[in-house]
Amino acid sequence: MEQLKMTNLDFNGRVAIVTGAGQGMGREHAKMLASRGARVVVNDVNAANAAEAVAEITNAGGTAVVDSHNVVTEAPEIVQTALDSFGQLDIVVNNAGINAFGRFWEMEADTWWRIFDVAVKGVVGVSRAAMPHLIASGTGRLINISSNGVMGVPTDSAYNAAKAAIWGLGITLAAEAREVGVQVTTLMPVALTPMTEDAFPNPVIKDAMRTTVPASSVSAFVTWLAHQDTAVFGETFEIAGVAAGRVAIAGMPRMKVEAPTPESWADSGEVLMKDGELRAFRNASESFRDQMVYLAPELDEVLPANAADVSR
Ligand SMILES: NC(=O)c1ccc[n+]([C@@H]2O[C@H](COP(=O)([O-])OP(=O)(O)OC[C@H]3O[C@@H](n4cnc5c(N)ncnc54)[C@H](O)[C@@H]3O)[C@@H](O)[C@H]2O)c1
Incomplete structure (x- = not known):
């Protein structure tokens, strides 16, 4: 493959939105894209965390702006931030997500739907608003974050149902968007982040995760997929640290x-x-x-x- 021969994937002239980029994997994706020249919209409802991420990027010589709109209710505004700040949009990483555990029939309906909506309405809203601009880019890249939870984790039904919806959306959208020059890929990552910090109480597992799958370890894969010369259409990948594989049913x-x-x-x-x-x-x-x-x-x-x- 062409990109295997590349020594330096450069993002000069490219504009990216990373949702949920105030902490965890999203912050690392934003930092890596910016470190390679992309101008980045750091979106997160936690504005203080987003500002901290932007400060890290700018202190390192990169270009980024804070956007604290909610992916569920204010998706077009997030895309508008990219256009107002940088005049274009080439890359979207739909990364924002929340999780909470409880049996399906015991979890409050509001909680269940909040988890589902951040994932599904967030991805749908941001992607719909972004598509015309990704098409205009000529080499638009849309990366959606799903989860291996689609295969089932007891007490996590809202999250898993939502991540399955993102997966199904991605398979279909990849085929549609390819015709208009936009590459859509879906990731099922594993990383130790604020979201998973408490999910693995066993210290041996947590220590191993800290070493092998830190939040930053997925960013290289995201950055590769986000590059304009990468040609990977319609695939879903598991990605954990330095290991990745394609996913099929x-x-x-x-x-x-x-x-x-x-x-x-x-x-x-x-x-x-x-x-x-x-x-x-x-x-x-x-x-x-x-x-x-x-x-x-x-x-x-x-x-x-x-x-x-x-x-x-
Ligand atoms: N950590 C893992 O092992 C793992 C595994 C599979 C999938 N994922 C997915 O990867 C993505 C990143 O996860 P993480 O582990 O870094 O989580 P995280 O909790 O550390 O970060 C998620 C970020 O999303 C933000 N966010 C939440 N709701 C939002 C909204 N409505 N609008 C804008 N921002 C919002 C949060 O404020 C937070 O900063 C999520 O979609 C998650 O579901 C994570």
């Missing part, structure tokens, strides 16, 4: 019943629950095609790889 082996009756499925439960070779799906077309060819093998010749793409 995997299906266990399929089975068929003789007739579609509840009794046939009841008799087949054991077979259905057996693990086996996995099939990886990156999008709905791959899953749809795989299911249809399994049922009607003659479709193998007929079904296009993008069978579930209704935009054609």
Whole structure:
């Protein structure tokens, strides 16, 4: 790949918004982008933290401004800050998030929806406001922060549901936005930050995380994805420290019943629950095609790889 040969990813002339950049990973992303020449909008509802992050950037010779709008209710204003301050927008890192734990049926509805909204309404609102400017950039980059929580963590249903929504949005948006020159990628990071500081009480785990996955360790990956020469379309990555991998949905082996009756499925439960070779799906077309060819093998010749793409 072209970018593997690069020695220096430079962001001169680029403008970035990082949401939730007052602390944790967001602050580190903002600092790294600024250290390489990007002019950065440091967004956070915690204005004091955002100001501290901006001071760190400017003291190091970078350019950044504070924006304390709320991603849920004031997304267009965040984009406007970039335009008013720097006249353009090339990169958005949708990083703001909150979390709280409690059983689904015990958590106050307001709390549940607040967690969900910061993630989903935040990403949707900021991305919608940003898209025309990312398109105008010619090499727009949109990076959405999801979580491996999409695979389930008890007592974290609002967060996980929201992060799954961000994941699904990203897969679809990546395909749509590619046609207009904007690269959309989704990250499932792991890092020791104020958000996760108390989630791992075991000191051995926490010490290992402090060394291997400090908040700053994800920023190099974000910065690589944010660069105008990076061409990675429609992917989701797990990223933890110096380790990363692509994420896909995997299906266990399929089975068929003789007739579609509840009794046939009841008799087949054991077979259905057996693990086996996995099939990886990156999008709905791959899953749809795989299911249809399994049922009607003659479709193998007929079904296009993008069978579930209704935009054609
Ligand atoms: N830390 C991890 O291991 C981990 C794992 C998976 C995903 N994530 C995700 O990564 C992102 C960053 O997480 P972190 O661990 O650095 O968290 P963090 O709590 O340290 O930082 C999140 C920041 O978002 C800000 N924020 C919250 N609501 C906001 C709003 N409405 N508008 C603007 N800013 C708002 C907070 O003030 C805070 O500064 C989050 O989206 C989080 O869900 C983190």
